Amino acid sequence: MAEEVKVFGAWGSPYSRRxxxxxxxxxxxxxxxxxxxxxxxSPLLLKYNPVHKKIxxxxxxxxxxxxxxxxxxxxxxxxKGNPILPEDPxxxxxxxxxxxxxxxxxxxxxxxxxxxxxSEREKPVEEACECLKTLESALGGKRFFxxxxxxxxxIAAIFIGYWLRLIQEATxxxxxxxxxxxxxxxxxxxxxxxxxxxxxxxPRDKLLAFIKARIAAAMDQAQxxxxx
Amino acid sequence: xxxxxxxxxWLSPYSYRVIWALKLKGIAYEYxxxxxxxxSPLLLQCNPVHKKIxxxxxxxxxxxxxxxxxxxxxxxxPQNSLLPCDPYERAIARFWIKFADxxxxxxxxxxxxxxxxxxxxxxxxxxxxxxxxxxxxxxxKFFGGDNISMVxxxxxxxxxWPGVIEKVLGRNLLEAHKFPRLHAWTxxxxxxxxxxxxxxxxxxxxxxxx
Numbered sequence: 001m002a003e004e005v006k007v008f009g010a011w012g013s014p015y016s017r018r019x020x021x022x023x024x025x026x027x028x029x030x031x032x033x034x035x036x037x038x039x040x041x042s043p044l045l046l047k048y049n050p051v052h053k054k055i056x057x058x059x060x061x062x063x064x065x066x067x068x069x070x071x072x073x074x075x076x077x078x079x080k081g082n083p084i085l086p087e088d089p090x091x092x093x094x095x096x097x098x099x100x101x102x103x104x105x106x107x108x109x110x111x112x113x114x115x116x117x118x119s120e121r122e123k124p125v126e127e128a129c130e131c132l133k134t135l136e137s138a139l140g141g142k143r144f145f146x147x148x149x150x151x152x153x154x155i156a157a158i159f160i161g162y163w164l165r166l167i168q169e170a171t172x173x174x175x176x177x178x179x180x181x182x183x184x185x186x187x188x189x190x191x192x193x194x195x196x197x198x199x200x201x202x203p204r205d206k207l208l209a210f211i212k213a214r215i216a217a218a219m220d221q222a223q224x225x226x227x228x
Numbered sequence: 229x230x231x232x233x234x235x236x237x238w239l240s241p242y243s244y245r246v247i248w249a250l251k252l253k254g255i256a257y258e259y260x261x262x263x264x265x266x267x268s269p270l271l272l273q274c275n276p277v278h279k280k281i282x283x284x285x286x287x288x289x290x291x292x293x294x295x296x297x298x299x300x301x302x303x304x305x306p307q308n309s310l311l312p313c314d315p316y317e318r319a320i321a322r323f324w325i326k327f328a329d330x331x332x333x334x335x336x337x338x339x340x341x342x343x344x345x346x347x348x349x350x351x352x353x354x355x356x357x358x359x360x361x362x363x364x365x366x367x368x369k370f371f372g373g374d375n376i377s378m379v380x381x382x383x384x385x386x387x388x389w390p391g392v393i394e395k396v397l398g399r400n401l402l403e404a405h406k407f408p409r410l411h412a413w414t415x416x417x418x419x420x421x422x423x424x425x426x427x428x429x430x431x432x433x434x435x436x437x438x
Contacts, residue, residue: 051327051363065319067326074319093291093300100293101277134277 005030006059008045010037011202012210014159015068016056021155021200022072026079069099072152084152098138098145099156106131107159113175114167115215117222121173128175135160136184143190154191160184161191162201163211170212230287232257235271237264239428239436241336241385242294243282248381249298251422253305295325298378310378317372321379324364324371328382331356335389339396353401357386361410369416376420380413387414388427395434 005023007030009016023030035045035055048057048064057064058071060078065071076085086092109131113124138145138153145153154161164176165188178185191197234250234257236243250257262271262281274283274290283290284297286304291297302310312318334356337349360383365371371379390402404411418424 051323051359060316063316065316065323067323070319070322070326073322074315077315077318089300089303090286090289090291092303093296096296096299097291097293100296 004059004061006033007031008033008035008042008048008057008059009055010035012207013037013055014163017200017202018068018155018158019056019058019071019075021150021158021197022075022084024196024200025084025150025155026075026082028075028079069103069152069156072099072155076152082149084146084150084155086146086151095146095152098135098153101135101138102153102156102160106135106157110159110164110167110175113173114164114171115218117219125173125175129180132160132176132181132184136181139183139187141183144187150191150194150197154187158191158201161188161197163207164188166204166208166211170208170215229256231285233260233285234258235260235262235268235274235281235283235285237262237281239433240281241389244384244426244428245294245381246282246284246297246301247426248384248423249301249310249378251426252310252376252420253301253308255301255305295329295382298325298381302378310376310381312372312377321372321377324360324379325382327360327364328379331359332383332385335386335393335401338393338401350397350401357402357407357410360386361407365409365413367409370413376417376423380417384417384423386410387417387423388430388433390414391430392433 005028007016007019007023009020009032011034020030020032033042033044035042037055041053045055045057046053048059049055049066052066054066056068056071057066058074059065060074065074072084076083085095106128109124109128113121113128116124135157142148144150145157160176167173168175174180176185176188192201232250232255234243234246236246236259238261247259260268260270262268264281267279271281271283272279274285275281275292278292280292282294282297283292284300285291286300291300298310311321334349335353338346338353341349364379368374370376371383386402390400394400402411402414418427
């Protein structure tokens, strides 16, 4: 039976791109289906992810898997080439720990800081920087979180590797700089210059425009709320 | 075999997740109770990022975050397997373990809130329980089928916490007629000997929360 792999995603979503990057790293052919989120989700997406109704969803031979980190674990177990997790159980546990840290601590903190209006930025930015400082300690002088090659933690941190600099450009905020976090900053360069990573990322100008539009919309909303 | 230690806390469901997994696999370990108002130097050294329990220390190396610890235990001691063999079934299990991690904690907030906020938390908890029952458990005895597995362990706190909430609210959140399957699951789960022998003292728990 020919293998059928589909990804339901959104072009600007880092969670969606995590899945695409993992598949591309392992040389897996897949069909990509763009979902119009959040307002116009397809009946298929709602059928395949009835619990969260979110992208990304991986469909493998008709069977759906949701939640990007769960999908990454599945991809790792199903396609053995170019592993993204270490073989040693302790090192694997460390990788899972840091991937979880990125998801549960870094992403919410960076998201909050990124969309906060200028007047309310100080605390969210401070908290986001604390997360980045902690994450930097996980690099421990390595080229990637995964060592010599891109691994699960690098893939999980795709937002930090690519989206964050564009958010900084759009807002003038300084979260991740070479002065503040030299090792992590260097990692972002290494990460995006990897050919397979480069090929899996959304186009820079399109994403920057999208981010700017979202920030403008968030500011308008904040002004509307303030004047009510 | 290398030394196994667990830094835990007597009322934490996350602590119990690790205890249940170790007991089910017959792994001997030394348990160390942490006073969370006075965290030990060992805890702070082993979990500098979160400074939380549980922490498993195996051969001197610390592992943090209960769901990460569960995966580690499963890999090091594969006997009495707690995850399915099939990769797709494993993905489904991991999906629900993540759900327990992300959404489960809403239930613990009931005791700590009042008035309108508490009402909101109760509504969210009921929504969550409905989702678990319909999409996660279905008609199965346990989340993984006929036998206890990692997903049951991940949701294990739901087996004993409703008893506390019942005393606080004066009504049972996990009512048998509203959640027949989940209600049955709590009974089946608590009957598993390794769980039955390792549950927090309800009396002590109530004293603390009421």
